Amino acid sequence: MTRDQSTIWLVALCLGLSLLVASAHAEENVFRPEAGKFPPLDKAHAYRGELVFVDHANRRGSIRVEGMGVFRMNDPHPFAMLPYGMVRYHGAPADLRDIPLGTMLHVRAFLPPDPKTSAVPVLPINNKDKDANHRRGIGIFPAENHVLLLEDEPSHCLREGHVWKLKELEIKNHEGTLIASRESKNGTEGKTSEETLSFDAATRVWRGRKCLRIEHLIADGIWPTEGKKALGGQSVQLGITWKPTLGGVFTRFHISDIWLDDAAMQNAAMQQTELHKAFIRGRWMPAWIDAVEYGKFGRAAVTATLFGGMDASLYAEFSKGTAALMNGVENTLKHTEGGTAGPTQMAARGKLLDVTQLPGNAPLGSSGIQIRFETDLITEGMRPTRIVKVRPNSWPDVHLPREEYLGNGASNIDERFPTPAIFPNY
Template identity: 60%
Template sequence: MSLLCTLTVAAGEPFRPIEGEFPSLEQAHSYRGELVFVDHANRRGSIRIDGGGRFRFASPSPFAMLPYGIVRYRGAPADLRDIPLGTLLYVKAFLPPDPHVSSVPVLPVDNRLKKLGYAGTGVAPAENHVLLLEDDLSHNLRLGLKWELTEINVTAKGSTLTATRRTVNGSDAVDGSETFSFDAATRIWRGRELLELTDMIRNQTWPASGQKVLDRQEVHLGISWKPTPGAIFTRFHIVDIWLDGISLTRATRRQSEKHKDFIHSRWMPAKVDAVEYGKFGNAKVTATLFGGMDESLYADFKNGSGAMMAASENTLKHWASGTAGTAQMASKGVLTMVQRKKDNISIGSSGIQVTLETDLVTEGFRPGRIVRIRPNNWPLVEVPRNEYLHDGRNTINDRFPTPDIFPKYR
């Protein structure tokens, strides 16, 4: 069986991150599966994990993004709300840093070793706090991989494409040959064009019916899952095909622009490193900006420029109070230090440390706590009600979402 259809189990012992520190990607447990549920406001959801068994038998497995966890879609930064349900995702995850405040079920540490019937092994791992969540396109771009199409088979009962994943330099395959389903809704991107199956048939690139050898055509794929006829236990489905660099660049740029606009309105998340208190509410707050953002966002943090800093939570939600919006609850000040670390930067960190000097420090600015920062040249807007905590109206369960919305998983 192809490695593509089996669960990847990270070597070594299960790892629990230390709160306030950025763990390394190498310590994470790896798996992949279909996105089946999203609670984007609380940065959590569920994935049907591929355990090498009969995929449809696997129950959805809850996950939560770490505060510094990175989401990537179509080769660019993303938010959970950007990813369509059904998308095949690759996951790098850890045990909950603090099981007492986990927003998803806390499972036995050895759960990734358990076989759960026909679903396979490791389909409900205890490592459900995610450092990196990425679709197939982002996964391949990060690792320098590509797909090569080798054969197409068009039939009335269901069409398939066979492909092999290789390194960009064309060396030996990293996985065995894999067969995917596709259909008339599959989007085929070429340059600035969006093509359909009928277009590929009309120009005789693909057959109207039957098989054709495709001679290792290099592509990138967007992959999801849907039920497959013919008693096939696990077969993934192609929703997008990028035939060339122009179409790929355009897809990545669109997603990047979408996420930049999102961060402009929700502010840059960061971790407080230190607080130097002055008199009468004055303080210097030093924080490390989280990683995974477009470089143009980091470029807006400049020495001497004005900025706002707001207390946040592990879900990255803002705080509000009474009729005061999130911006009114923020501390205003000046960035007196912006410096970038050059070496040994963990994936959740940008390596950029900033210091905000303010005359009104708030309780939320404590070492190890999460904040959001807005340079003054970003637009000033208010976030919707489901994305902030309302001081005095919320309970402890709003501040620390519980796993109660999820079924009792094994």
């Protein structure tokens, strides 16, 4: 090897080592959620996109993330819900299965807590800063793909205290565009940018408990049959989706629903709330284990924190002295001990010794409610930081569909991340 070759090799080695050190240093300074701790919302990465795929049983899916380029060209980006991750739809608690494909969603997400067990691809930590190409732009494949909060447009606006203000309408043949801006409801924010949104004859218009069509607004003389009309900043809530747009428009979103008044929005939220309450009563309340006090012959007292985002009436059904069941679940919230007879057969049985409201404001993902559960036969899945599900005895004992539980204690990774073999051969 010549002196020049040795020098080149040494420089390359030093450069490689410096990159490794820089990479290790960068990893040390990134934030990842920890088991047993609810991550702060202000450390989450925020983005928005269209829901294009849902694997509801594994609490994951794909979102076409909005960037600076041509929206339709952005590849769907996989995401997974954190065990305590919350979904909100129409201003109410929801499950992924409740949200129609095409809905635009606001996302607050983190890096995978444990890359080795991530249910979706693990990406370089700086992936949100990479430019996909000149037509798609930066930020459409963030490594922060483990979601704490997933919410549709009205849920986001209600939480943030925003409304959409309608400025101008243009219509022909029951379709057209609205110029609108998302603004603070109390008017405390400064000037906001206007956005052009499309609508069509399928757009639903809600007033009180009534569902109207665009043609009804026209028949009542509220909207013109054709042409433009100033709307004077009318305050509404909007359901926003995306669909292909005529005229070579790079990024234009579509209005699926217009809620004209608070009563209409509250009615939609109540309907979604009732749907989700029935879902949780059948699938049990998720929580994680804070501590276990072991007794003799399998007896134990388990302290657990119930996850957040549910309707208050569900939490009210957890009270001191209530008979209850507790079962271990996987991070996707699938029951790991249940089998064909349902989780009730293998769950630990006992009663609630205490139900405590923890002091201070509960972080997002937590209910702030801690329970102490006593059982005479603790199961393997009930250990500190592990995820469980709990149900009072008064909740229905239903048998879950096959895709919503893991057989044999989740010993086979193909059950956690299903392969094409899950599809039957006809």
